[in-house]
Amino acid sequence: MRPQLSILLSGFALVHPTLSSLSTFLPNTSGKDYGVALSHHTLHSSIPDPYAPDPTLGRYIQISIFYPVQNALCSLPGCVVPYMPHATAKLSDAQFFGGSSGGTTGVLESLELEVCCNVKADSTFDVSQFPVVFIEGNVGTSRHLYTCLAREIASHEYVVITIDHAYDSSIIDLNLTSTLNTGQTSTTIHQSISLSPFTKITTWNSTISTALRTRLSDLEFLASTLSSPSLVAALFTNSSTSPNNTISPIFPAPGSAFNTSRLNILGHGLGGTVATTLALLPTANLHPAVAINMAGTTPGAEEDIVNTAPILFFGFRPGGTRYNDTRWNTSFPHFENQATEWDLRNGDIFSYSDLPLLADLKGLEQGGVKGTGRVGKRAWDVMTSWCTAYLDLVWRWKSSETDRAEVERRLNLLMNAYPEMEIFPGEGDGKGVWVWEGEVLGV
Ligand SMILES: *[C@@H]1O[C@H](CO)[C@@H](O)[C@H](O)[C@H]1NC(C)=O
Ligand SMILES: *[C@@H]1O[C@H](CO)[C@@H](O)[C@H](O)[C@H]1NC(C)=O
Ligand SMILES: *[C@@H]1O[C@H](CO)[C@@H](O)[C@H](O)[C@H]1NC(C)=O
Ligand SMILES: *[C@@H]1O[C@H](CO)[C@@H](O)[C@H](O)[C@H]1NC(C)=O
Numbered sequence: 001m002r003p004q005l006s007i008l009l010s011g012f013a014l015v016h017p018t019l020s021s022l023s024t025f026l027p028n029t030s031g032k033d034y035g036v037a038l039s040h041h042t043l044h045s046s047i048p049d050p051y052a053p054d055p056t057l058g059r060y061i062q063i064s065i066f067y068p069v070q071n072a073l074c075s076l077p078g079c080v081v082p083y084m085p086h087a088t089a090k091l092s093d094a095q096f097f098g099g100s101s102g103g104t105t106g107v108l109e110s111l112e113l114e115v116c117c118n119v120k121a122d123s124t125f126d127v128s129q130f131p132v133v134f135i136e137g138n139v140g141t142s143r144h145l146y147t148c149l150a151r152e153i154a155s156h157e158y159v160v161i162t163i164d165h166a167y168d169s170s171i172i173d174l175n176l177t178s179t180l181n182t183g184q185t186s187t188t189i190h191q192s193i194s195l196s197p198f199t200k201i202t203t204w205n206s207t208i209s210t211a212l213r214t215r216l217s218d219l220e221f222l223a224s225t226l227s228s229p230s231l232v233a234a235l236f237t238n239s240s241t242s243p244n245n246t247i248s249p250i251f252p253a254p255g256s257a258f259n260t261s262r263l264n265i266l267g268h269g270l271g272g273t274v275a276t277t278l279a280l281l282p283t284a285n286l287h288p289a290v291a292i293n294m295a296g297t298t299p300g301a302e303e304d305i306v307n308t309a310p311i312l313f314f315g316f317r318p319g320g321t322r323y324n325d326t327r328w329n330t331s332f333p334h335f336e337n338q339a340t341e342w343d344l345r346n347g348d349i350f351s352y353s354d355l356p357l358l359a360d361l362k363g364l365e366q367g368g369v370k371g372t373g374r375v376g377k378r379a380w381d382v383m384t385s386w387c388t389a390y391l392d393l394v395w396r397w398k399s400s401e402t403d404r405a406e407v408e409r410r411l412n413l414l415m416n417a418y419p420e421m422e423i424f425p426g427e428g429d430g431k432g433v434w435v436w437e438g439e440v441l442g443v
C-alpha cells in the first residue's frame, strides 16, 4: 500500500541576519555555466518510525535541494546563506572541531556560502531535465556536512539532494514546523541509533540492518515524492509556516517532476552501505545508475551475484581498504559485473566529507579535525572530481564524440594530478587507468 504522503513545509534557506566580519566564504563552484539554487524542506511520511517514542506518528526526513540554474537567470550578487543552521553548527562544531574537551570553536558557525537566488520569476523549470543525485551521509552527521560537495556537483548540471534521517542523523531541527500540530514534544530530534560515525562498521548486527532498512524506506518515500508533479509543486510553494522565504526557490513548470527513474547515490559511511545495497539489489523506486560507497562497508555477498550497477568503493589507507573489512574482502570475488576500489593514501573516514575543505579554509591543521586523516584539502578535490567523473561516465560519456573526448581528457588529468588516489592493486587495466563497461579509457 502506498503510504500517505504529506509535506509539512517548504522552507527555503534563510538569509543570514548579520554579516559578521568573522565570517568565511566558501569557495565558488567550478561549473562555469550554472549557479546553484538551494532550498531546504522537511518531509513527513506516515510510515511507522521504528525509533520514535510513538512509532505511529510517522517518519521525518529533511532534505536540501541543490538545483543548477543557468548563470543568466541568477541575479548578481547571489544570496549569502549560512553553511549550517545555528543548532546544527554548534553540535557539529563540538563533534569535529571541539577537541578532547568537547568545547565549541565556532568554526562551522562562521561559514557562509553564496547561492543563486532571485531567479527571474518568469522562468519556469522543467525539473526532469537533470539527472538526480542523492547524497546519503554517514550515521551521526548532518546533511549540511556535505553542502559543498552537493553544490559543486550541482554546478555540473545535476540536481543534488542531501538527506537527513530522523534518529540516525546527528540532528533534525523541526523548529520551523513547530506551529503545526505534529505531535512532537521536542523540536529537535537527535541521533539515537547506537552507531558511531567515527568507527568503521565491519561486523553486522540488528542495529545496522534496522538503520539500513529505515533509510531505504525513507528513500523510497523521497523518490516517489520527487516524481509526483503535485507533490513537487507543493514542495516549492511558500507556506505560511515558513515566512522567511527570502531566497527565491526555483519554479517548477506546471506538471513537471524530477526524473528519478535512474538515480545516482553518493554515500558516505552508513550512506555508502545504502549505495552498495542498491547497486546489488535495486528496489522499485530506487534503481541506481551510479552508486558510490565512500568508506562504508558492504551488505556482503556470500555467493556470486550480478550487481545491476557497478560496485564503486572509495576506501583509504591505512586501515580502510577491502583487506581491512572481511565483508568487502569476501564479497569482491562474487561481484559478477564491474567492481572497482580506489583508496586514498593518508586518508580517514571523514576525508570523504566537506571537512578537509573547511579545515583548509580556516587554516587548521588537518590532523586537528576529528576523522580527517592527513591528506589535506586534496581529499576534497579527489572526492568531488572522482564522484563527478563517474557521474559523467554514465550521463555524458556516450552522448557524443566531443563529450566522450572531454570526459576522457578529464579522467586522465585526474589520474596525473592526484596520484594519492590509487586504484586497488590488480584492478583497472593493471596500470591504474580507468576502465568502464569493459573499455579502457583515454589512453
Ligand atoms: C563568487 O563569485 C561571485 C561572482 O559571481 C563573486 O562576487 C564572489 O566574490 C565569489 N566568491 C568567492 C568566495 O570567490
Ligand atoms: C526556534 O526558533 C526561534 C526563532 O525562529 C528561536 O528563537 C528558538 O530558540 C528556536 N527554538 C529551538 C528549540 O531551537
Ligand atoms: C551493533 O554494532 C555496533 C558497533 O558496530 C554497536 O554500537 C551496536 O550497539 C551493536 N548493536 C547490537 C544490537 O549489538
Ligand atoms: C524571519 O525573519 C525575521 C527578520 O529577519 C525574524 O525576526 C524572524 O524571527 C524570522 N522568522 C523565522 C520563523 O525564522
Ligand SMILES: *[C@@H]1O[C@H](CO)[C@@H](O)[C@H](O)[C@H]1NC(C)=O
Binding pocket: 236, 237, 238, 244, 245, 246, 247, 248, 249, 250, 251
Ligand atoms: C516565496 O516568498 C518569497 C518572499 O515573500 C518570494 O520572494 C518568493 O518568490 C516566493 N516563492 C514562491 C515560489 O512563491
Ligand SMILES: *[C@@H]1O[C@H](CO)[C@@H](O)[C@H](O)[C@H]1NC(C)=O
Binding pocket: 128, 259, 260, 261, 262
Ligand atoms: C527519465 O530518464 C530516463 C533515463 O535515465 C529516460 O529513459 C526517461 O525517458 C526519462 N523520463 C522522462 C519522463 O523524461
Ligand SMILES: *[C@@H]1O[C@H](CO)[C@@H](O)[C@H](O)[C@H]1NC(C)=O
Binding pocket: 318, 319, 320, 321, 323, 324
Ligand atoms: C589493513 O590491511 C592491511 C593489509 O592486509 C594490513 O597490513 C593492515 O595492518 C590493516 N590495518 C588495520 C588497521 O587493520
Ligand SMILES: *[C@@H]1O[C@H](CO)[C@@H](O)[C@H](O)[C@H]1NC(C)=O
Binding pocket: 323, 324, 325, 326, 329
Ligand atoms: C583478503 O583476500 C585476499 C585474497 O583475495 C587474501 O590474500 C587476504 O589475506 C584477505 N585478507 C583478509 C583480512 O581477509
